[in-house]
Amino acid sequence: MILVKNKFRLLLCLFASLSIQTIRAQKVVTTDVLVVGASASGIAAGIQSARLGVPTIIAESSTWLGGMITAAGVCAFDGNHNLPSGIFGEFRSALYKVYGGPSKVATGWVSNTLFEPHVGDSIFKTMAASTQNLTIKYQWQFQKTIIENGVIKGAEFTQTLTGEKSIVYAKQVVDATELGDVIASAGIPYDLGMESNDITQENVHKGPSNNIVQDITYVAILKDYGLGKDCTIVRPAKYNPDEFDGASTNYYFNLLRQKPSVDAQKMLNYGKLPNNKYMINWPGYGNDIYLNIVEMKEEDRQKELIKAKEQTLRFIYFIQHQLGFKHLGLADDEYPTKDRFPLIPYHRESRRVKGLVRMDINHIAKPFQITNPLYRTGIAVGDYPIDHHHKKNPEAPQHLDFYGVPSFNIPLGVLIPANNSGIIAAEKSISVSNVVNGTTRLQAIALLIGQAAGTLAATAAKENIPAEKVSIRRVQNELLQTNAYIMPYFDLPLLHPHFEAVQKIGATGVLKGQGVPTGWANRTYFHPDSLVNRNQLVKDIAPYNTLKESQHKTLLLSEAIDLIIQMAAENKIIDTKNSKNSIQTTASNYKWSLQNKPLLTKQIKAAWVDWKFGYFDEQMPLTRLEFAVILNATIDPFNLKQVNHQGIIIE
Template sequence: MPVLTTDILIVGGGVGGCACALAACEAGLTVILTEESDWIGGQFTTQATPPDEHGWIEQFGCTQTYRQFRENVRDYYRTHYPLTPEARLNPTLNPGNGWVSPLCAEPIVFLRVLQAMLQPYIDRQRLTILYEYEATEAVYEADTVQSVTLQHTQTSESVWVNARYFVDATELGDLLPLTGTDYVTGSESQAETGELSAAPVARPGNVQAFSVCFAMSYHEGEDWTIDKPARYDYWRTFVPPLLPAWSGPLLSLTGLSPRTLQPVQYNFQPNREPNRAFAGLWTYRRILDKNLFQEGAFESDITLVNYPQIDYLGGDLSEASPAERARYVQEAKEQSLSFLYYLQTELGFRGLKLRPDVVGTADGLAKRPYIRESRRIKAEFTIREQHVSAHLRPGSTLAEPFPDSVGLGFYRIDLHPSLGGDNYIDVESLPFQIPLGSLLPERVENLLPACKNIGTTHITNGCYRLHPIEWNIGESVGHLLAYCLEKGVSPRQVRNTPTLLIDFQAALTRRGIPIEWPDNLVLSEGDPHRHAL
């Protein structure tokens, strides 16, 4: 078996993994980054989900490199696309005019920009990206990981990687059980966490629904109806087994408001829907607004479907066997196609066209499921609802300050329906920090998380799982490991030695990673008015 040696092995090429690689390579380290598919980018690309962001994102509240990434996306459109003169001159160009985010764009553009940002380090031989590889084994002793075995997903060829540090940036925390790192899944009990929104009993299998997203356009007068899915009749009558009860069959334009749990009627008007409309499905995650481009450049808008109707509640991917995982994903794909078929046939939108060219697959569905909840490390410090909830911090405009802050984030505590029968849990949060303690496993010394697998609870995962926050987590981890290798100290020593912590936080600030929010925030201006449906 071939053996590779590197400073850092990052398993998982999603948002956090890419940001971690950028930071570590910038600091001069050698990095091997793995990705299970043939695209890096995670939520942005393989999961086909434009970013969920707070209302201040254009001015502050994210890292400098995340802001550069966003501007590079806009520049890509200005350089390569026939924009109208007005759109080209718009400094806050939103190519899709989707209302979930001020930057809705095509997965391939996010991919191209990420590749361009990483390419200089590949050229300098600091970075190696291993596509279509997954971790299958690990060698560890006591509290130290020594090596990880990677296997090619197509050929089954294996490679053994020795590293000084290991980073789990997988979407489901897959490196944690392989390395003996203690973790939790599902929902904790209220007795464990003291959280107002927690249930009386812990339920390890009670994870949020995942979704298989897809892109579509609309062509009036044409018929792009797909073949009827095999179990369409099942999905057409499926009512999620939730409390409080769902409004009726899931495949419908009637659902529940996440904030009030009252029935809501969704709008769906392809190519005609107003740009800003709560519950407007077509414009929700629209990634290309044809009106921003020169006349005739595009026949239709393109929108990404990540709606409640495709939330899959049939099984927990994180603790499933490979066979079970494959079955759950296949069923979720059928559910997604059933919703498309419902729109085409029962609602009469036969001109809806599945767009495999947009997501880079043969079947027209995203390369990977959109994951909302992962295994989470048992951390030196766990973020709880009482740290970030607006209701539990009356009179405050900021979440609880953390002296070991290594970054910022802001989004509502937003949990989709879960396998244990919980309906939406939607709680107003306050602008929060990312504590270094939440990135440190209780025991293992040389493995860190860089995705949705940090030290949150089931509840606070709902506000720490979004794109800019995951980027900040990965970037801060990359810089932390570079700092540790330069100084000859451990991550735990950095957090627990005041002089080292202050020095490291200053280094983060110099690199454009803010660790404190401004004191004079007006919450109504930064509240994510675009709710993640």
């Protein structure tokens, strides 16, 4: 009996010792904002959060920054060429500096901006290194979320080289993983696959709901080693050139397949990069493959991804052997991998969180007409059409009734899970329909989503409030200070002197834009030189002021000044008993006498010169630009009233 007790005590001591060692081996770190994943959204979120003065950690499973843009080799920006917003514009400017200007990166026909992946990674690392308050933890593999009382408080990671475990506690966590793994770990509801039309009312996918996601691609970067070189790889197992029949006109025998429109050289030039390299990411009978690995465990994903690499190897062999480009081989100066492949595959789809709002194609196609004006809450912009890849899955609907859409903005509410505090969604995990994911998934937009997520997380952390309680206008103001767009206006570019005024007035809905589908670079126009439509203004200015109808079709300057005085009184901006009262809005350096029309007219006339508007006459009809600038400077309706996540002005 004594022997048994001694054995029990020994085991108890051993267990206690092991427990203490485990606790000691598990590091605990505290920060304000934790970004899980240095994807396109992740690196942008981390940089933006830290720039706002908030201690921020990015935990990344690889040694690269930028996700699909760099580590996956999708090094060509789809869209946003005319919308160089925020961190995307900053990154693109850095590319121009490295390569010598815009023309030096316009090397392929898929995009206006193509670059070598390692250059993109280097730029992101330079941006990160110059950012105070930012710490990046490389080769930290996400394991699980830390939840206390139903609120996400942090996450647990394993260092892949040492096996060391770490817990990071944070006020706000951003899920910037490629597949929404943090959201799933936290048990937050999400969607995956196609919704039925009964759910979305989009009239695109007419069939029932399913779990089908877009094809993925294991991209390859080929390098031209010179015409005398033979870089042909070993013939892959299961190679059959007929698999790629129809990829180009040089190999087209199966007439049941769609006739290719390009020859082999043009196919390669699709993704031609600087310094004689080629991005192999060819959708037409190329290296796309259908693998639905989103909900798999990481080790199971890696096993399945072998198939994606094999698909690309067969296509490379086809290019070298069948099409005759033997001098093109896997680049030896891009990736630190033994097989010279990118570190990760190109995922076009992820889990999509069920957010405070859900963005569907109707919000893109007719943003100014639908019931919930989500455009008022915009935090990122895009102009690429809806683009889905389903050719490699015979069970996927091959006919989706896509139609042209204008450029668009993304509402803040899609980043915030419904009824779940402590986490913000980014990358491809935002609350959009499956159809809309076909455009919001793209590179430039992902950067801008990340920048907005970082702004939201930092603001929530600073104010010690949940993300859903953060003022939308506060987030938008912060973004505007970084040269980011919140409205996708094509005809009022970033360098226009009144860019910010028009962005703000556009986001109030007082002056609405016009969206026009134009193909691969869609547009929304503000029409700055058009005259103000007075009858339309009566409806659109209603949340801020009661404007009576008039026989005039336009708005005269004198009427606009009367309107400003009336708005100031109705919204209690001034003391209506004191005619000498003057105020200075946050949007202007001027002081305005908003009770005294002659004095206010004189003040506006003086500002008119600074605004470089030229001719001034009280009886002249105002252009939309002139009225936007006057209204923004004097009343500043953008900051006058808050807006909720449904886009409704809060009275």
